[in-house]
Amino acid sequence: MDELDRTILDILIDDARISLKELSQKVGLSSPSVSERLRRLEEKKIIRSFTVDIDPVALGYGLTAIVRIRPLPGMLHIVERLLQETPEITECDKVTGDDCFIGKLQFRSMEQLDSILDRIAEKAETNTSIVKSSPVKRRLPPLS
Known part of the structure; x- marks a missing residue:
């Protein structure tokens, strides 16, 4: 390049x-x-796609949470599939350390968050933090 x-x-x-x-x-x-x-x-896969940046707040998703997820024994693949199938989870990384996944959720109300977490809690332990602000928005690493 x-x-x-x-x-x-x-x-x-x-x-x-x-x-x-x-x-x-x-x-x-x-x-x-x-x-x-x-x-x-x-x-070269440097450009993966041309996309649209949509503001979740404009669609009514005014709340964001970061959720650390630790599947119960034998549930890793089931939890991974569940996370993939949950549309409110807009990003998710499989990580090392005490947790297996860290997900980002967009949701409209605390009741909706509870409903999402209840489905996950049947198969995994979760630890949730509500996002207050984002001082660094998602960005690319330096191009040089």
């Missing part, structure tokens, strides 16, 4: 909906050249 690829990525990070023509103008290359660079970045 060269400096021009990094510039293309910086522009796309700021606005993934930019037209190929406008992107080409910003980096000073022809549209076919930029298109070829984009194709190579996708082939």
